Amino acid sequence: MDTQHFSAPAFCGGVIHVIVPHTREYVVVGNHLAQHEELSLTAIGLAVHIQSLPAGTRIGVKILSERFEEGAIRIAAALRALERCGYLTRVRERRPDGRLVTRTTFYNQPAAVRPPEPEPDPEPDPEPNPAPGCGCDRAGEPAAPAPATLPHPSGRPARAGTRPEPVPLPEGxxxxxxxxxxxxxxxxxxxxxxxxxxxxxxxxxxxxxxxxxxxxxxxxxxxxxxxxxxxxxxxxxxxxLLPPPLPAARREVPRPEPFQDCDSCERVFRAREPGTCPRCVADARQRAA
Structure with a gap:
C-alpha cells in the first residue's frame, strides 16, 4: 500500500498541498501574480485564464462576461487593474479595411521587456538658402512657432504673442x-x-x-x-440623455360653495354659511324702503 506524502503535517491547521506533477495542458503561474497584494481574486483568476488561452484567442469584456458569471462591470475593473499592474496592454489599431480592433498583449511577468515605442519621423532639414518671406530667421534657422492661444470663456480674443488669461474657477x-x-x-x-x-x-x-x-x-x-x-x-x-421638461402645473378649479336652505322661504341656494337667500334679502330691503 502506497503512502501519501504531504507538504505539511495535518495537525498544523493550515492548508495541505497534494502535489501531482502535470504532464499536459497546464500553465505556469508565478507567485507574483497568484499572491499579488493589489489585485483582487477576480483579477488574479482572470489573469490565469487569459494566460492559459492559446495565442490569437479573442478576449474582451463582452466575450468574458458571457463566459463567466462575474458580469461586465467586475470584469472591466479586473482588466483595468491588470493593465495598471503591468500584466496587460490594450492598443486600438486600424485594420486595412478601416475597422478598429483592439490588440491585447498579456505579460506573464510584469517586468517583461516591452516592445520599443516607434520613434517619431525626423523633421526635414531647413533649406540652406530660404527665400525672403518664407518664415525663417537669419542664418537659415527655422523661426520659432508662435505660442498657441486658447479662447477665453468670456469670448474676448487673445492678442497674438501674449499669454492667455487664466480661466477663473467656475461656481454654482x-x-x-x-x-x-x-x-x-x-x-x-x-x-x-x-x-x-x-x-x-x-x-x-x-x-x-x-x-x-x-x-x-x-x-x-x-x-x-x-x-x-x-x-x-x-x-x-x-x-x-436629456430628460423631458416638467409638465405644466394644472390650474386648480375652485370648488362651488355648498347648498344651504333659506331660513325664510326654504329655497335652496349656494352660500358658505346657512342664512337667507339673496331673493329674500332683496325683498326685505324693498319692504324696508
Missing part, C-alpha cells in the same frame, strides 16, 4: 457637480475650461427636475475602458 451647483465627478472616477478630471463649457447643460438637467445624484449616476455609468476624451463623452451624454 452645476460646476460643483462636474468638479466632483473625479471622486467617482479619477479619469473624469476636468479642466476649468471644460467645466465652463459643460455647466450650462447640467443647469438644464437640474432645471428639468433631475437631482444632482441622478445626473452624476447618468454621467458615470458604464464608462468605457479606454477613456481618451472625458469632456467629449460627458457632453454627448448630457445632450442625448
Amino acid at each position: 451647483p452645476a460646476a460643483d457637480l462636474l468638479l466632483g465627478l473625479r471622486h467617482e472616477d479619477p479619469r473624469l478630471l476636468l479642466s476649468a475650461r471644460d467645466v465652463h463649457r459643460l455647466a450650462p447643460a447640467v443647469d438644464t438637467w437640474l432645471a428639468r427636475g433631475a437631482t444632482p445624484d441622478a445626473v452624476t449616476r447618468t454621467l458615470t455609468a458604464t464608462l468605457p475602458d479606454r477613456l481618451k476624451h472625458p469632456a467629449g463623452l460627458l457632453a454627448h451624454r448630457l445632450e442625448t
